[in-house]
Amino acid sequence: MDQYKPSQVVWEITLKCNLKCLHCGSSAGVKRQKELKTKQLIKVCRELSEIGFKGIGLMGGELFLRKDWEIISKEIKDRGMALSTVTNGYFKPDKIIPKLVKLETDCVTVGFDGTEKIHDHIRGVEGSFKKALDFMRASKKAGLLTNAITTVHKMNFNDIKNLPDLILEKEGLDWQIQEAVPIGRFSKKYILSEEENYSLAIFIASLQKKYLKDKVIGSHTLGFFSKHIPNLSFYPDWKGCYAGRAVLGISSDGAVKGCEILPDEYIEGFATKRSIVNIWNDPNSFTYNRYFKKNDLGPLCIDCKYGAKCMGGCMGRSVAMVGKPHNDPHCLYRTEKNLF
Numbered sequence: 001m002d003q004y005k006p007s008q009v010v011w012e013i014t015l016k017c018n019l020k021c022l023h024c025g026s027s028a029g030v031k032r033q034k035e036l037k038t039k040q041l042i043k044v045c046r047e048l049s050e051i052g053f054k055g056i057g058l059m060g061g062e063l064f065l066r067k068d069w070e071i072i073s074k075e076i077k078d079r080g081m082a083l084s085t086v087t088n089g090y091f092k093p094d095k096i097i098p099k100l101v102k103l104e105t106d107c108v109t110v111g112f113d114g115t116e117k118i119h120d121h122i123r124g125v126e127g128s129f130k131k132a133l134d135f136m137r138a139s140k141k142a143g144l145l146t147n148a149i150t151t152v153h154k155m156n157f158n159d160i161k162n163l164p165d166l167i168l169e170k171e172g173l174d175w176q177i178q179e180a181v182p183i184g185r186f187s188k189k190y191i192l193s194e195e196e197n198y199s200l201a202i203f204i205a206s207l208q209k210k211y212l213k214d215k216v217i218g219s220h221t222l223g224f225f226s227k228h229i230p231n232l233s234f235y236p237d238w239k240g241c242y243a244g245r246a247v248l249g250i251s252s253d254g255a256v257k258g259c260e261i262l263p264d265e266y267i268e269g270f271a272t273k274r275s276i277v278n279i280w281n282d283p284n285s286f287t288y289n290r291y292f293k294k295n296d297l298g299p300l301c302i303d304c305k306y307g308a309k310c311m312g313g314c315m316g317r318s319v320a321m322v323g324k325p326h327n328d329p330h331c332l333y334r335t336e337k338n339l340f
Contacts, residue, residue, distance in 0.1 A: 003291065006053045006280070010260045013072060014043065014252050017061040019088050020124030021111075023151050025184040025261055030059040037251040038068045040272065042251065045075040046278040055082030055106070055250070060250070062088055064096055082106040086149070087324040089135030091127055097138045108139045109176065110149040112167070114159040122155055136173060148173050152200055153180035153190040160203070168211050177204055178219035178328065181261055181320045191321065194338070197330045201328050204232045225306045226332040239312030244268075246284025248277075257285045261316035288325055289315065298327020306333060 016031035017024075036044065042246050048056065056076050062068050064087055076083045084107040085100065100108060110132050113122045119129040133172060139146040148167050152160060160177070167175050184189040192200065204218040207228070219234030225238070235242075243249070243258030250256055254271035255264070268286060269279040279285055288296070294308045300310040300322070312318060313328025321329050 002177050004245050004280075006051050006127075006248070009048055009053050009056045009241070009248045009250060010254050011044075011056055011058055011216050011250045012060060012260060013058055013069065014066045015061040016065045017088075018065060018090050018125075019062070020136060021088075021185070022124065022155065023113075023180045023186040023190070024124050025181060025186060026061065027184040028227050031061065032251075032253045034272075036254050036271065039069060040074050040254065041068070041072045043285070044254070044271050044276060045072065045079060047271075048248075049079035049081060050277055051280050053081060055084060057084040059086035061302055062090070070099055070103070073105070074130055077103055084109065087135070088123065089132035090125070090126065090134065093135050093138030096135075097144070100139070100144060103141050105144055107145045107147060108136075109147040109149050110136045110139070112150055114150070114156040115162050115166075118156050118159045131164075136171065136321070142173070143170050146256055147176050149176040149178070151178055151180045152327075152330055153186070154191055154196075157192060157200070158197055162239045164207060167205070168215060174215055174217075176217045176219060177208075179222075181317050183261055183263070183316075183339075188321075192330070194330065194335050196337045198332060198339070201202070201226070201229050201232060201332055205229050209231065223309065224334065227336055228268075230248070230253075231238060233236070238310060240292065240309065241289055241313070241315040243315050246261065248276075248280070256322060258289060259316050261320065263319060268317075293328070298322070298324040300327045300329060300331075304331075304333070318331055 013220045014031050014035055015026060015028050017028035057155050073083055083105050085105060086109045091108040111117045112132050116129040136146050167173050179192055180186055182191050201222050204216060206217040217234050223229050223232035235237050249258060249260030255267045257266045257278060292311050297307045297312050312326025313331055315325055318325055320326040
C-alpha cells in the first residue's frame, strides 16, 4: 500500500519489569503468558524490514530483562533499521552499555520523572533515580545518543521546573517530554487539566527557545495549530494521527496495533497467526485512520476548521480520556479559544 509510508515501530518485547511505576500504561511487572519466542521475534524483524520500516524502538516492561534482547537488537541493525531502546535504567551500566555500543545503538532513552524523591515515588523503588542517572551518564560517556524521557502528570507537574538545570545543563542530555495518558496503572485522577497541559506546552516552548528544538521535544500533538505556541513535536507538520499509517505498535504476545497505547479493541491481528506484512497490507486494517473522513470527528472536533487535517489529534489520548476516537480533549488550539 504505497499511500502509507512505514516509519517507526514501538515494540514491547516483554511485559516483565523490575519497577512498579504508578504511571505505567502497560501495568507491567509479570511477563505475559504467551510472549513471543526468539525465533518468532526474528521473524517479526524480517517482516518489518520487508514492509520498509525505518526504525524500531524496543521497550517493555523492561526490555533488558529479556535474555535474548541482544539477538533481537542485532537482527534489527543487520536489516538496516535504526535501533532505539527505552529503559528505566535500573541496571549496572557496565553490564548493558558496552553491549549497546557494540550494537551501534542509535538512541538510548531512559525514563526520568523528576527530582530524586518524586522519581523514586513514581517508580515505586527507592534508588531508581540514582540508577537512572548513572545509566544515562554512562551511556552518554560511551558516545551513545542519550535521551531522558519525562512523562508528566499531577504527581510531578510542579517538579519538572527543577529538571532543566540537571538534564540539559549539567548532564547535557536530550530531553523528551510527554503527557501521561490514563491507561494501564495510571489513574485518571492524575491527568493534567487543560490549563496544566497548556502550561506544559509553554514550558517546553521556552526550553526549545533557549536550548534549540533538537534538544527538547514535546511528543504527540503538542503545539500544532496554536496561535501562540510553535510546533513542539518531532513531526514537522501534523497531518493527523500516524497510527497504522506510518507507525505500528507490537505487544510481547504478538498483538499488532496502530499504536501501543490504543486499547485491545484496536488489535488488527497477531504475529503468531498472520504475518505482519499481511496485516499491514490488508485494506481492512487501521481503517479508523486510513479511511478517515471529516464526519468521523468527535463532538469536540467536528466544528473545528483544522479538523479535516488534524483528524482529531492523538488517537490514543482521545480514546483513553473521552472514550471516542478523533476527539482529543487536550488541543492547544481549543484551549486558547476557551481561555482567551
